[in-house]
């Protein structure tokens with residue numbers, strides 16, 4: 014009996030029970046679609062996060078004031094914690110080898126006014142280095158000027174939405190913008206980019222760090238970002254940063270340095286795990302679908318006991334009967350798997366169309382695993398009913414009412 | 415062709431033995447036409463099942479063309495059922511979702527014959543039982559007599575040497591019953607060994623040889639012409 018004949022015969026049995034076949038098919042389809050969709054979302058989240066970090070710039074060291082012990086989150090304060098200053102940033106650029114650039118950052122919020130119009134904005138104080146460091150681009154004008162940060166002029170660069178809302182229909186370049194009590198001349202407009210690393214770059218006003226510190230009455234920077242030339246420079250760079258700052262802060266190690274790749278890879282690992290867990294949960298639904306198939310096949314075998322008797326009387330070997338019912342289960346799960354594949358891939362595509370910023374993508378391994386699993390589910394859960402059919406005694410099977 | 419010696423078939427029911435066949439001796443030559451009669455429960459169906467290798471004796475020996483069936487393995491028994499024996503049942507046993515043609519093809523599908531040959535032979539077999547025009551009909555679209563003729567076509571399509579019919583007219587009116595019997599007899603005239611189990615004395619008397627069963631034993635065989 015050829016494989017084609019086996020499949021054809023099994024197919025007629027399935028087509029004969031449309032509703033039952035459809036429902037168990039649906040079970041498998043939902044399982045496969047769930048695996049594909051959930052892993053797509055997990056993979057999307059991973060890509061989104063790592064993509065965000067890539068935009069921030071690679072090979073970064075992030076310096077945060079305060080010492081974070083690995084065992085706790087409270088900064089361990091030995092005496093006074095020294096401020097992280099613009100002079101520190103300059104010293105790092107000068108003294109740590111392998112540094113491309115470093116930029117300090119301080120962040121606060123303020124009300125921005127231009128003429129009659131006003132809105133709340135996030136004020137980020139930084140230096141010229143921040144532009145290449147964060148891979149920023151300008152729509153118009155120029156970025157904060159380079160030069161001695163202590164002598165920076167009162168100029169600002171505004172986010173895209175700030176520009177359009179405070180200067181509607183006008184060119185903001187050269188206009189004055191009031192932040193609190195201070196006035197800044199607009200010299201540049203950022204290209205719209207949306208939220209990046211928790212900061213909405215469209216709602217931001219960038220001013221020289223020294224002005225922001227004075228405005229918010231602060232003495233310490235919020236962060237210092239140090240870009241290294243090469244990934245291999247990160248580890249020695251970290252040691253060197255700690256060393257330089259310790260020396261400048263009176264022998265006290267009062268800052269914490271993260272490497273960006275460590276953050277990314279940790280997040281990547283966590284999100285990869287998440288994807289796996291989501292896929293695993295979805296796979297459970299496939300197992301449930303398998304039990305459904307087993308159920309349907311058991312019903313099918315008991316309903317068709319007389320047919321099995323006939324097949325045996327017509328000269329079928331028990332092996333053939335086994336194969337026929339196994340093929341039926343496999344057909345069910347394979348067809349369900351194919352339907353689930355279409356639903357899952359279509360769903361992922363729909364999510365991507367609805368949320369273009371979120372890179373939903375079905376991972377190839379998950380697609381392959383879901384399809385392979387659905388076929389395996391049919392075979393594994395089809396074995397018991399098929400064996401039951403193959404074990405029937407011909408006379409008893411024929412006599413069954 | 416067929417030789418039974420002291421064949422028994424015992425079932426255990428609630429720990430007690432039930433002797434469906436209690437020692438049957440029977441010899442049937444090739445090409446014979448034998449009717450098997452007896453009251454309900456006398457073991458007629460059991461005997462037919464054993465003759466057709468659907469069941470095995472619990473005692474005694476059954477030789478089919480010299481081969482001891484008791485010693486054959488599962489696969490060899492399946493081959494005997496496929497190639498040497500054809501069955502016709504009282505309740506037809508047609509696969510309801512398949513057409514008449516596909517039902518007749520079924521034994522050839524199991525035997526692994528190529529598709530073209532299957533169709534050709536199934537069409538010829540249906541034609542031989544006068545149902546060429548019913549090939550695409552499903553069993554529910556056929557009358558009882560037509561169904562039984564499809565079953566006969568299916569039983570002989572692989573050219574077995576023995577045809578076993580268990581009350582083939584039991585579910586038919588007398589007109590179509592006579593048609594079916596006539597068809598079986600014409601196959602017998604072409605050389606097929608025919609054994610028919612029946613309740614109907616008139617049908618039983620048509621056979622050249624009658625075997626009478628009672629309580630699992632042969633109580634008489636009558637040759638042609640005897641009362």
Ligand SMILES: Nc1ncnc2c1ncn2[C@@H]1O[C@H](COP(=O)(O)OP(=O)(O)O)[C@@H](O)[C@H]1O
Nearest residue numbers: 425427432434453454455456457458459460461
């Ligand atoms: N599977 C079985 N289990 C127990 N007893 C059975 C079984 N099959 C048949 N019998 C018994 O064997 C005897 C013969 O049955 P059967 O050959 O079907 O009789 P007939 O066909 O002559 O009516 C009956 O008494 C019946 O009850």
Ligand SMILES: [Mg+2]
Nearest residue numbers: 458459460580
């Ligand atoms: Mg009977």
